[in-house]
Amino acid sequence: MSAIKPARRWQPAFFPFKKESFGKRLLAKVEFSVKGPLFGCRMCGNCLLQETAFICPMECPKGMRNGPCGGITPEKNCYVDETRKCIWYAIYKRALKTGREETLLEVLPPLDWNKVGTETWGDVIRQIKKVGTRKFVGGIISGDKIIKAATWDSVFKTIRQPEWWSGDADYHPAPEREPVTDLERQLREGKFVVATEVTPPLGAGTDKLIRDIESVKPYVTAINFTDSSSARPKMSSIACCSVAINQGSEPVFQIAARDTTRSGLQSTVIGANAIGIKNILCVTGDNSIIGPSPTSNMNLLDIDSVQMLWIIRKMRDDGVYLDGRSYKNLPRLFLGSATSPFALEPELQALKDQKKVNAGAQFFQTNLIFEPERLDLWLEQLDKRNVLNKVFILVGVAPIKSYKVAQYLHTKVPGVSLPEKILMRMENAGESASEEGVQIALEVIDSVKRKQGINGIHIMTLGWESIVQRLVTESGLGLPTR
Ligand code: SF4
Numbered sequence: 001m002s003a004i005k006p007a008r009r010w011q012p013a014f015f016p017f018k019k020e021s022f023g024k025r026l027l028a029k030v031e032f033s034v035k036g037p038l039f040g041c042r043m044c045g046n047c048l049l050q051e052t053a054f055i056c057p058m059e060c061p062k063g064m065r066n067g068p069c070g071g072i073t074p075e076k077n078c079y080v081d082e083t084r085k086c087i088w089y090a091i092y093k094r095a096l097k098t099g100r101e102e103t104l105l106e107v108l109p110p111l112d113w114n115k116v117g118t119e120t121w122g123d124v125i126r127q128i129k130k131v132g133t134r135k136f137v138g139g140i141i142s143g144d145k146i147i148k149a150a151t152w153d154s155v156f157k158t159i160r161q162p163e164w165w166s167g168d169a170d171y172h173p174a175p176e177r178e179p180v181t182d183l184e185r186q187l188r189e190g191k192f193v194v195a196t197e198v199t200p201p202l203g204a205g206t207d208k209l210i211r212d213i214e215s216v217k218p219y220v221t222a223i224n225f226t227d228s229s230s231a232r233p234k235m236s237s238i239a240c241c242s243v244a245i246n247q248g249s250e251p252v253f254q255i256a257a258r259d260t261t262r263s264g265l266q267s268t269v270i271g272a273n274a275i276g277i278k279n280i281l282c283v284t285g286d287n288s289i290i291g292p293s294p295t296s297n298m299n300l301l302d303i304d305s306v307q308m309l310w311i312i313r314k315m316r317d318d319g320v321y322l323d324g325r326s327y328k329n330l331p332r333l334f335l336g337s338a339t340s341p342f343a344l345e346p347e348l349q350a351l352k353d354q355k356k357v358n359a360g361a362q363f364f365q366t367n368l369i370f371e372p373e374r375l376d377l378w379l380e381q382l383d384k385r386n387v388l389n390k391v392f393i394l395v396g397v398a399p400i401k402s403y404k405v406a407q408y409l410h411t412k413v414p415g416v417s418l419p420e421k422i423l424m425r426m427e428n429a430g431e432s433a434s435e436e437g438v439q440i441a442l443e444v445i446d447s448v449k450r451k452q453g454i455n456g457i458h459i460m461t462l463g464w465e466s467i468v469q470r471l472v473t474e475s476g477l478g479l480p481t482r
Contacts, residue, residue: 071414231291256285
């Protein structure tokens with residue numbers, strides 16, 4: 001471990017897909033021998049080091065390029081490999097320490113795999129020449145912060161932000177228009193909204209799925225269908241959404257980056273909208289390390305959830321695919337994302353969430369919350385960043401059925417931890433554990449429904465769909481208007 005690179009080791013370097021000229025191969029070797037030990041560089045060929053506090057983000061097993069996932073452990077280790085620190089946590093901490101945290105807001109592109117394994121120094125040298133070597137050096141050593149930043153960007157922004165991506169750190173509001181879904185309409189009307197989840201079936205039969213949808217339908221505005229949660233295959237989210245639409249319910253289509261490529265995402269979004277799906281929730285997805293054996297690829301996502309939001313927002317608002325092709329009949333979508341309010345310190349978590357909102361998130365559904373009082377600091381930070389007026393927040397609430405389920409959530413689900421007092425309550429409840437679980441959920445609902453900045457709840461049923469009616473009626477939330 002060097003003084004510059006804070007993590008324990010870096011993963012193997014990427015190799016180029018095609019044979020490069022001798023000069024380029026030599027330059028790549030020299031670049032890796034310097035950047036590897038110093039920054040943890042893996043030769044992704046799409047260098048972002050200048051924006052990531054000079055720590056290579058490709059050390060993250062998922063290859064997240066826009067900030068940490070929600071699965072970071074309470075010790076700030078990576079849940080995919082708990083023997084090392086979350087590299088994105090290190091990046092955030094160093095950026096904060098050096099006063100460069102605002103640079104982390106820029107939405108960074110996915111890899112251009114044509115460049116993977118190749119050198120970047122050649123591009124840098126060519127770009128410096130284009131700008132003018134003397135002008136570049138003069139700007140970089142200038143005492144004027146604005147000139148310095150502009151000079152830096154004149155070289156590095158063109159490299160890290162290719163034309164096909166053109167990411168920035170700005171907020172891009174959805175165009176003024178009528179709400180496209182009941183969920184959006186009710187949130188915009190200021191109603192306290194209830195959404196829930198119905199568990200997708202294992203087999204191809206839809207009888208139980210239809211029964212579950214029918215049982216929650218009168219009490220909620222929208223129903224989420226997870227996308228192979230915990231990396232376990234089930235009926236696809238899009239198929240469940242289609243069944244829900246046929247039953248007269250409003251679905252929230254979840255798409256996990258884990259199983260999604262950029263081309264698959266774009267085709268799926270167009271197809272989903274064509275069959276009437278208008279609420280989309282972009283999530284990173286649990287890594288396959290927590291899924292069943294045999295374990296599938298744990299390394300590198302093609303796109304992360306921020307990039308998903310960026311791509312879908314541009315498809316919706318500009319009618320363009322990532323490759324620049326344009327089309328008529330733009331999809332009408334209400335875009336959301338997941339967030340883990342307690343994954344990082346509130347200040348850092350708010351930074352990550354602001355990036356998602358800038359990229360296109362119009363609503364958040366949070367991870368499971370058992371300590372609602374801890375939300376206040378996070379909400380304060382979001383408010384400080386002027387984000388609360390740009391996004392609707394639905395708090396994740398779970399009725400826990402047993403002590404075993406509580407332990408499972410606490411130890412096995414990335415990003416979820418139950419406080420000792422909740423675990424004790426569930427354990428001490430013995431035979432009445434399910435009733436205790438309901439009381440805990442009701443207490444959370446009671447607390448969050450009075451919080452400024454919270455716009456609703458998202459009941460994660462954990463397969464206990466029949467409890468939704470009781471939670472909604474006993475918490476006095478009232479039935480949704482259609
Ligand atoms: S997978 Fe998540 S927890 Fe692990 S390094 Fe990447 S962002 Fe951090």
